[in-house]
Amino acid sequence: MLDFLKRFGLGILYVLISPFIIAFLVLWAIFNLGIFFMEIAKGFISFFKGKKFFPDFQEDVEAKRILSLEPYANDNANVEPQPQPQTQVPPTDNNQNNNGGNSSL
């Protein structure tokens, strides 16, 4: 019920501000059309230069190279074993007496 009321309240809010949200979304969408066509044009240029349509970024290549180096690669692969808690109970005087004095000592 509380969720229903919350959705109802938010619904009123969304309806009130929806013109602004839609205007913002449409403006962003139109701006992104420019980005889309520009990136596609760049892709074609790259493709006809003999590279991939979406070539990897220099930074990504560099990051992959660094992360594949020894200390980084081993860091994730070799997890140090955690020391296990000691479970063996050391013999005490009481334990020895309960065993009927069959201790080897």
Add this chain to the structure above:
Amino acid sequence: MNFLIALSENDKRILISLGILLILLFVIVGYIGLLVERIMKHQAKKAGKMMHDVVAAKVITNEKAFRKFGKKKNNRLFVKQSLIPMGILSLAFLIYIIYGAVTRNWLLKIFDYQKEGFGTILFLWDFANPDIYIEFFGMRIIGKWPPLLNTPHWESAAWASYIIVPCMFVGGIWYLVVVQAHIARTFRLRKLAKTVFNPTLDDVGPMSPLNSNMNNNGNNNNMNNPNPPNLNG
């Protein structure tokens, strides 16, 4: 009280149905908002994922470079995600060009319900009919179900509209979802750019991991830690 007495039985019925309709509408809009919110949160997590390696490898070490590279990566991801919806929209445009070239009719009415539009295969009601409206406290509201204007029927002349309209609808909605994802990632990247490279007092507070490490080991182990700060949180 006089106001309530003045209401006729019919007015009360209209008032109740209007109220229920409004509540339902607001709740549905609220749930659509929840869906949008979830999509945005999911997409915002991708922003952290795509920037993880470059920050972990310390290829990017300052806010400005983070913003610049984040923008590039975000735009690239946007373009990749937009390829299918833009392809669908392009298909619709191509069909329109083919239709225009073949029939010499460049003014195709794609929503027409009589001959050449998508409306021919839809149920349509005559909401423009003035007889269905009533006066209610000075407001003109719909009082009865409007007469049926069109029953679904196949029109050969409308074949182009049958392809163009669904393509436009699906491609358009899909593109807007992709744009929304781009917006979510943009805001997340802006926030990350501010927080990842700008240490705050929280990092040296008594409950911070940095401080607890120092307390336990007597030195700062975080300096040797190759793992970057959490970019997904």
